[in-house]
Each structure stands twice: as structure tokens, then as C-alpha cells.
Amino acid sequence: MSTAPSMSPATPKPDHVPDSLVYDFDMFADPGMLAGGHDRALELVKEAPPIFWTPRQGGHWVLAGHNAIFEASRDIDRFSNAMVSYEQIQEIQASMPPDAPKLLIPAPITYDPPHHAVYRSPLQKAFSPKAMAESKESIVKLARDLIEAVKADGHCEFISAVAEPMPVTFFLRIFGLPEEKQLEYRALVKEHFSASTDKDPGRIQARLRHVAAVMYDTIIDRKDNPKDDLISLLWQSEFNGKPATLNDLENYAVMLFTAGLDTVVNGMALGAVHLARDPALQAELRADPSKIPQATEELLRRYTFTVPPRFVREDTEFQGAAMKKGEMAVLMLPTGDLDPSEYPEPEEFRLNREGKAHIAFGAGPHRCLGSHLARIELNIVYEEMLKMLPEFRLDADKPLHYHGGHVWGPEEVHLRWD
Template identity: 45%
Template sequence: MNSADMANRVKKPAHVPDALVYAFDYNTDPEYCRDPHARAADLARNAPPIFWTPYNGGHWMVQAHAAVHEALRDYETFSSEHFSPEAFNSMMAELPEEERIPAPVPICIDPPQHAKLRMPLFSTFSPKAALAREKEIRELAERLIDGIAKQGRCEFQHDVSDIYPVEIFLGMFGLPVEKEREYRELAKKHLSVITPDLSENMLMMQAIAAVMRETIVERRANPKQDIISMLWALEIEGEPMTLDLMLSYCVILFIAGLDTVVNALGFGVRHLATDPELQRVLRANPALIPEASEEILRRYAFVAPIRLVKKEREFHGAELKEGERVMMFIPSASVDERVYRDATTYDMNREKHPQMAFGAGPHYCLGVHLARLELRVMYETILKKLPEFRLDPEHPPTFHGSIIAGPSSIHLRWDV
């Protein structure tokens, strides 16, 4: 172990038994960055179901399916509030308007305030609203796949995945689509490493807000048919929308809209490229694609949200203290053999159990219907327009860690 590695570790608290300590750094662990899901399965087999790691300031990792499922619903113990909303608002009120940092709402707050701020977004992300966009989403998918079909190869993340959900989101949101690469690079820069340093996270929020601020302010005076304009028209508990709250909404939706489907799609296409039999089955019967997609989401879940312990308690054999950080490690929970038999095997016909790729509890993914639609349409389009494709043996896939793990590059080849 080198000195740099030692410097990144913190001392184990006295209440944590040695048996529950397991060294894992979700940002830089070499095996996790080499293949997130192989490492997650290794952790599920070899690490305690709940363990404490000395990296990233020292925190708990919850990886048993039952424990993750319970904790994500128990917001009174496992809080999404990484700081007091009252203290944050008081601090921001003392700063000039142009220097204020957006609060990460409605993600980093708990009920009942969470529900009040999330509720106005339901109609925008409803099943009906998602399906109303299917035609434009399909046109975009076909344009992107037509653009690579004759090449016989592509780097899927750059050529397709980094564009497809991002362009959909920017169009819905009302941000300039011509800046899609700039926005995507900004999201990747700020989500590639997440530390417990709140000042770093606040600067990330500030940087993202800065690139949207001009458009957000302009929409207040000149509304259009987009999400930013819709948000300006809202009243929260009888009070008109403010610029501070607008920036907070927009930053969180920006992060969610520009990263999650990008990664889900990359993992899904990587799996299809390694499973020619599944490609043949789905080409012959496209009606099976939604079912196939759900098993891909189960097997390759990649989000690991952080919570703060709000009150001391014993939880599945671990003694948790108030203020400790807890990572809900959904990638390992998704291959828990106590829930999924032969869990690391992709099996579209397995006995159905709820998968947690979209989370659980009050913070269950708001954009789940749009995400499922985007994935289904892209899988349908790829399987319709490309012949059997495979991974390029000269360029193996690369990945990154963080609380949202994802592919960095997926090189594909096919015969033309």
C-alpha cells in the first residue's frame, strides 16, 4: 500500500468492529473502475452485507438487497439532507444574488418538504407526457443510428449515448441543443468524482447553474413551451417562483437528465454486444424488448446514493451513529443471491423480483417513464437498423466509478 493510498484513509471509529471494515473507494478502486459490475458482484460475495470503509472520509456501505430497500424508505433514519436547509438558506441570503449556490432540491431534502417541491414536476414526467414524445425520440434514435450504420464500427458512448438522452432533455428543458457536447462534458466533469467535501459539491452546483442562468432568466420574461417556462409559472405553497429556487430545480434536473440514461444505455448495449443469442431473440420478437431492458437494468444497476444517519440505531447488525454517511450500494444489492438466484447471470425469464435501478422510497426516480421509453426506443432502433454487432476486440470497454458508475467508451463493430 503506497503513502498516497494511506493518506486517503481515515481512522476507524471505536464503535466499528474490525469484522465490519472493508477497504473500498468508490471513486478510484482499480477493479471498480475496470468493470463496475464485476467488482460489485465481488463485494456482494466477499464483503460483509454492511461494512465500513476508510475511504472518502470514512462511511458505511449497505449492499444487502433487503437493507438497501429498507433504508431508502426510512428517511427518518437515513436522511437525504446533507446539511440543514434552514442553515443553507440563511447562508445564501447573506450573499449577493449572482454568488448564491443552488440548493440541491428536491433531491437533497426529506419529506414533507420534498413532496411539496417534487409534486409540481409529476405531470411533466408522467407516463402520458413521456409517450407523447415517442415520435420525436424515435426520429432522433433513427437519425443517430443511420449516421453510423455504414461505418461498420463506432464508439457508442461518444457517437450515440452522449447525444441521445442529452438532446431529448435539452429540447424538453428549453436549453440550446447546439450546446449538447458542452453540457455533457460539464456533467461528466462534475460527476466523475464525488467526495464528502460539501464545498466541492457546492462549487459543482454553482458551475452548472452558471451555464444555464442566462436562459433561465430570459424565460421569465419570454416563456416558451418548455420545462423552464413551466417552472416559472409555478407557485409553491401559494408563493411565486424565485430565481434561487429555479436555479436549484434546474441544476438537479440537469444532472439527472444528462447522466443516468447515458450510462444505462451504454451498459445495455455493451451487454447486447456480448450476447448474440439475445440479439437474435429480440430481433425476431421486438415485443420482448421492454422485458429484456428491465433485466439489463437489474443486472447493471449503477447508482449508489448517499444518505446521512439522522439518529443512532442498530441496523442489520451494524451500530450506526448520528451524522455518519451511508452509501446505498445498489449495484451489489442487484446481485444479492438471497433475492436473485444465479444473480450475476442475465436471465430475461427469471422469476420476477423488484429491481432497484431507479431507487426506492420517496426519492424513486421521477423520470422513470421517460427513461424506460428512451431505452426501449433505442434498443428497438439498434436491433432494427444494425446487423449483429459485437465489441471491438482492439478497443475493450472502459469505465469510471463514482456514485454513478458508467461506461467511458464502448467500441462496437459489425459487418457492412
């Protein structure tokens, strides 16, 4: 069990921020969030303005309302996905000594249009609904093997037993990396995200380079010995009319690692917690597994888990808030999907909820590329749990504790069954 982080120091309020838009919330270390997870998100919806400024983590904006999040996600002229622009990155790279290591910039997630589309394009086919559906059989087998390994025990710590190894193993397969390195990758996941509050550029680059180094031998091998995997596909791609470089491949590698693994792990864990608390829902889904995709969508809405950052491009006024160039404005997707103006009685789980779709995977040009894969993995893990295990529950002797940051979720989920 990790030690809960301390609240960051409070930053003085800038003159352009009115008192009415200040709300004290630390997205990494808010005590209520660490203790109660999405219960704290419900409090934010009731107590905080739809857009507010918090003095924590250096001071930044939080877009908490559904409408504010949706509009900002699509407004690339005012809200950038990167602290440093693509053009600035190229200038920095060009000014560095020829033998200096290239900067690692997770691509395409940290690029804005039009460069974003250039680097996202090669991944579109690889992560298309058709491509992901073709992988379903292997994901089912993986889920069954993991659940079977703990079934006879009558209990498990769900994240380490299922929710973490399942997406990590599939990631290794689709990327063409050796599966015997699974434990090394799982350790990297923990190491990378445990340091998520560290904003020092040098240390961030060191962590990303550590991730890239683990993949280096496979990346180099696939350049001359292509196989049916994602690394080989990316080597065969062109960007702005130029062939792929080692730096391009490493940028993709760190993006898919950092953005693709931790998110679905937490989604599975949050869904398992709700199911464990709701035996009636378990019974209903066991009786009619065709309802599981509906349940997955409502679980994604009820327990949305990502908080992506945006950066204000120029001084602007956005929905009544005066924002300055360079300020960070995080998209609080967990509160956006609990906004009562969009979802009546949002705290309730409704299997047949009607109305607007959730924004758990974001909106606009940066909408999650891996959403099709995430849905398949979530549907499969819930279906196989309900098929293979009797009614399961949370272990009353091991209470839940949560982590915050850019991805919310429980630290551990201890399940028991008879």
C-alpha cells in the same frame, strides 16, 4: 481515455465499528471495479457483509444487501438524503449578505419530506408516464438519426455517438434550452462528473454555478416569455405559498442536469455492452421486438448503476450496525440487485426472470423521478440498434475500462459490425 484514480487514503476505524463489519472498498477507485465493472459487484455480494464500513473516501457505511437498501430508502427518520437539512440551508441563506450569490442546492433530490414533496410536485406531471409517452415519436427519430450517422462506418464509440447525445438533446428540448448548445452541455457533463471525488463545498458550488450560468439567459427569458417547456412550467409554480424565484429555478436546473443526464448515459452503455457480448440475445430480440421491454428490465437489474448517498440523522442501530449521527451510508444499488437472497443466480441474465422487481431506480420517496423517461429511452435505443444494425460486437482491440462513484459505467464502448 481518462487516467484511473488512485485509491483514497485509509481512515482509521471508529471505535463503534466492529472488525467484522469492515471491508476495504473505494467506490470511486477500487481497482477491481475500474477493471471489471459489475464483476466487482458480484465479488462484493459474495465477500462483504450486507452492511459494511469502508475506510476509504473518509470512511463511510455501505448498504450492499437488497433488504438493507430497501429499508433504508424508505426510512426517512433515520436516513436523510441531505448532508445539510432544508431548515439549515434556509438559515445559511438568511445569514448571507443580500447581494451574495444564493447557494445552489439540487432540488428536490437533496430535500427530505415534507419539503421534498413540495418541490417534486411540479415535476410529477412533466415526467409522468403519459407525458413521456407523448415524447416517444421525437425520441425515436433522434435515436434513428444518431444510429444512421454511424451505420455505414461499420463501427462507433457508442457513448459519444449515441448514448450521450441522445439524452442530452432530449434534455435540451424538454427544458427549453437551445439545441445548438449541445456540445457545450456534453462538455459540462464530462467536466462535472470527472470531478466527482472533490468534496470541497466551495468547488462544488463553483461547478454547479457553472452549470446554472449556461442556462441563465433562457431561465430569465422564460419568466416574461413563457413557452411550452419545463422552465416556463416551473416559473408558474408556487412553493410553500410563495412564487418561484430565480434561486428555485437554478436549483431545479442543476438537479435535472446532474441527476438526469449521466445516469441514462451509463444505463445505455451497460446495456449495449451486454448485447454486444450476447449475439443469441440480439437474434432473439430481433426476431421478436416485443421482448425488448423485458430485456431492458433485466439489463437494469443485472447492471444497476447508481450509488446514492444517505446521511444518518441520529445515533442509531440499523440491522445490527451501530451508526453515528452525520455518518454517510451509501446505497449500493448495483449489489442490491445482485443479492442472491432476492434473485436466484443473480449473475445470470434471464429474459423471463420471475420474482421481485429490481431497485435500479431506488425505492421510497426519492425513487427516481425520471424512471419513465429512462425506460422509454432505453427501450427505443435498443430497438433501433437491433433494427438498423447487423449483429454488433465489442471491438477486441479496445478493451473496456470502467468508472465508479455515484454512477457506475464504462468509459468508452467501441462497437463493430460487418
